[in-house]
Amino acid sequence: MINKELKLYNTLTNKKEKFEPINKDRVGMYVCGPTVYGEAHLGHARSAITFDIVFRTLKYLGYNVRYVRNFTDVGHLVNDADSGDDKVEKQASKENKEPQEVAQYYEAKYLWAMDNLNCLRPSIQPLASGHIIEQIDLVKALLDKGLAYISEGSVYFDVEKYDKTVKPYGILSHRTLENTKDNSRTLSGQEEKHNPFDFALWKKAPKEHIMKWQSPWSEGFPGWHLECSAMSRKYLGQEFDIHGGGMDLIFPHHDCEIAQSVGAYGNMPAKYWLHNNMITIEGRKMGKSYNNFITITEMFSGEHHLLQKAYNPMTIRFFMLMAHYRSTLDFSNDALIAAEKGLNRLFEAKDKINSLPESKESSFDAKKLIDDTINAVLDDFNTPIAIATLFEIAKHINSVMDKKETITKEDKDFLQTNFNDIIDNILGLKNDNKGNNEDVIKGLMSLVLDMRKHARENKDYQTSDQIRDALQELGIEIKDSKDGAQWRLNK
């Protein structure tokens, strides 16, 4: 039984709502994943981390969650108004590769980056190109309902008809069709459409196009909005709980998804629509289209002209959690360095709990502080407030350590369990210093061998024996040669 209340901000109603899943203990969540034609950057990381927190919180509450996040490997065109090259195919031709080769390369890179950022893998990560049949079926359903029309081998969604006869178009972005009309420019290459704001369900492929499939209308490929409707339905059913993505996807992408599902099957695909805000850099949204992005690889290596240093994955994660997911987050080295320090402070406090001296009374209310932290997370995933409360707890821990405050054994055990649980499992922050461990071992060994040499020169055989024994226990073998001692780690 789930007995804690979760509130989340629903873009559909523009309100914070109590979360009530469609099926008692099970939750279905669909999040729009990346188009795999380039390396993941900080913007992708923010979306992945946001919904990782949602996923972790739901699991923490005891829900059985099926989390689906797609990879777009086909159909996402350079020009958002249904024209221009396919993004993946364009990159493939640049790299002189098969599109699928490019897609899989960037898919693996993305997963590597998100694994490093300690984002749990979604339950299912479907590929758009792997669900052409399901997409064709959806186009057929929309044609059957008279909400789509065929034009020159392509199929378009009839926005005006949908808006007049089914449901207003734009209910997620809270715009009317009149707004949309005013903002639609008539672009060249759009002559096939009845209206410039209609969107492609199926596109007839140009001859030289590689990624194309037979359909009743033409050899072609699905429109970009289609895959999410088809795949969320396949893996989560006609109606599921949460649909997530970046704010830039609200319109047109998610509004088109809604129109497709409502048009074809009569009901809204998802109950709650969650959107994370953007990362900004020098006052502008960070994105591949703006060419102002920093990739995760660059963040880890520090090799980018805007970076003062390399950042640990957990520093990046913590930096993101220090802002609420619905606020913009401005990239800055100062903020990252502050995050690094802050996170170390939390980890230090975490390590100390076990050795706190115990007293008969606690000078602070540990239970309330932990409750406050969890309640902040349950209040629309307010991680900055949760973290501020964790800092407060850390301060108490330090004071107890310095004997300026006190804690009971019971409270200490409680903190040990819950402080750790929040940091490890809800916020997903782990204190491992991977990376250059080999260099650290090399450095330490050079120091140890120096000291061994020194001890032997001074005939301090007790010390040199101690070193030998300790190293042996660690599986480190030493061989003395004329050129000094060599060592090897045997495992």
Add this chain to the structure above:
Amino acid sequence: MINKELKLYNTLTNKKEKFEPINKDRVGMYVCGPTVYGEAHLGHARSAITFDIVFRTLKYLGYNVRYVRNFTDVGHLVNDADSGDDKVEKQASKENKEPQEVAQYYEAKYLWAMDNLNCLRPSIQPLASGHIIEQIDLVKALLDKGLAYISEGSVYFDVEKYDKTVKPYGILSHRTLENTKDNSRTLSGQEEKHNPFDFALWKKAPKEHIMKWQSPWSEGFPGWHLECSAMSRKYLGQEFDIHGGGMDLIFPHHDCEIAQSVGAYGNMPAKYWLHNNMITIEGRKMGKSYNNFITITEMFSGEHHLLQKAYNPMTIRFFMLMAHYRSTLDFSNDALIAAEKGLNRLFEAKDKINSLPESKESSFDAKKLIDDTINAVLDDFNTPIAIATLFEIAKHINSVMDKKETITKEDKDFLQTNFNDIIDNILGLKNDNKGNNEDVIKGLMSLVLDMRKHARENKDYQTSDQIRDALQELGIEIKDSKDGAQWRLNK
């Protein structure tokens, strides 16, 4: 220009042949990958490592290689004679999950295992479920040619007709249709087939089946043999260079693939057919069907009743390379422990090259030994001979180190480049001792802090300062408290 000759054993001709690619500098290779319904075991590792050596050798020779390896996530039935449950779907029902969830979990586990074994990722790793349209197209082509028939909503390949009118069936396994007939039992549930040796191209799905798609014949799913024909053609073309897999796939799987491709398009899909032999354990083939397998996870952890200890991924890789891929390889702890020692000997020699004393003459022919090693690899990937030659080189390196032999600067540089190149790039053996590095650092730090404490107690401030400085340089921060010194690695 590729100027070295590669020979490989072609199962199709039962002969070692000179490799001549269809397109001058480019090679297409398709290898049958795992059915993702359980953890990868040593048998999977052997196939992956075998074709990783083929991939690396082709790249070493200068070819531009497109290496495709599939994941079977649908259509592989428990009973090989086209009946029984789908393997992935059966596992999913056991785990109470969506089939795609199970498939993706084991796909990720497989990639993790093969990454650890230092197998390079194939260029494209297509999913069977992602290529239903391509498979339906192939069924249509075979029906059009009259080589398949529809029965109760399923479609079967007409083996006898193919054999009589197109090409003998069984040319890869070198059996005649008469052999096949004699060995085919009439099983129950096979009444739909004209002949028991006919095989399914499309199966009508039972009602409760989850993974099914619309087709002209029924809502159903593709036969297991179909996916490889459809996907190899899609990504490598109608005719490509190398088709690989385990020996147990020669018949019926690869013979069926040949029949499908020749039947539908008129030509053999691949020119060279390579097959790795099996791993045996206690005299029997290791396999999931025999329930006598050791998973890669178990090998790494040592947690299996047949394992004396945990084995490093590189030990496992080296153990496999010490046998020729076409010989059976018997699992034994003794052989693995011998591999571990042998590999360490090679790594030690590799590390020594740089510090070898130089002389005016070499007492051994380094160039010839390196040539012998490479030629062994180029002679149908004879890694055991290559490794024996590397051991010979290692012996010379040790003798030079002990001043019993000599080497010139030129030969030393040559060895430095080529010995390393063979070990790193062709054999793919890397000397990293990942894994418990954190424990090693902890152990070393405890030793270093002990010595610092000791030095301070003895007022040997020179030593304690030396330690502090060295640690600082490594990014290790020390804080003294009443409970002793605490340390933290800052990065």
